[in-house]
Amino acid sequence: MLTSVFISVILGAICLLFAILYKQNTSIRISLGIIGVVLLFYGGYGYGSMNPIAHIETFDTGNKLQVKYPVTDVQVISPVDGDVVKCRILSMGVYPETHDKDIWVLLKPSDNKYYPQSDYTNTSYKESGKWQVVTRFGGDQGESYDLVVYETNTTASQFFSETISKWKAANDYEGLTAEELPSGAIEIDRVQVTLESNCRGIH
Known part of the structure; x- marks a missing residue:
């Protein structure tokens, strides 16, 4: 052809x-x-x-913490705790150079379920001590979300990736209960944010 x-x-x-x-x-x-x-x-x-032109997703960024070096722990630097955020943001953070686990951001809205976030690579993008992932909200204006950062082993990463693929195929993002989170996912940071506008049905 x-x-x-x-x-x-x-x-x-x-x-x-x-x-x-x-x-x-x-x-x-x-x-x-x-x-x-x-x-x-x-x-x-x-x-x-x-060779279709790829869809370019737009996103915003929240406020940003000043990074203190040397970095000793994985942490979120944007958004910051208490931020009012738009429907799509770039969550960012830092990690120690020796860190060798995957980093995942999960959103926990008012339904108390967890929603793993991913780019096309699924896990957060890591390079030179910094990580980032596009984070998509789907709730109501004024709704509060916990943005939770996990480090994961291979098994937990695979579980999150397969979960996202299954949800996409069914077009049904049902969320995970706390009991469904894999044991290989360890929470390492958490911030709370609030939605600036209604984000339902726009993704």
Whole structure:
């Protein structure tokens, strides 16, 4: 498929080039020009259908704590405790350079269930002592949330990843009870935030 797309683009360009340079017959020039344009459109459409432009998710950031170095523990630096947040934010934090476990953010709204948050990599992104993950809220304006940070072993990470995949497939984000949280997930930090606006049904 990709080969035929490139061939279409090349042939279309050649036809257009001949249409521009060929001076003998006007009808032939017009025909070549039309064929060239059609082939270029076909090639462009074919490439676009095989390589769709990724959806770019927008998000905000909350207030940020000043980091004290050297970092000795995994901690949240944004949002801060008591923040009023928008529907999508980037939760951020720091970790000691020697830290080798995965980091997960779970949201706990007023239904007292836990909702693991993930980017496309599922676990929070870690690099050079900093971590981050897009965090999506789905509650009512003024609703309070606990934003809870866990460090996890491989088994717990796999459980959260599979849970998110199952919820996405069913389009039903039912939440986890405290009893359902895996034993390999250890809470290491927690902040409470409040929703600035109604976030139901926007995700």
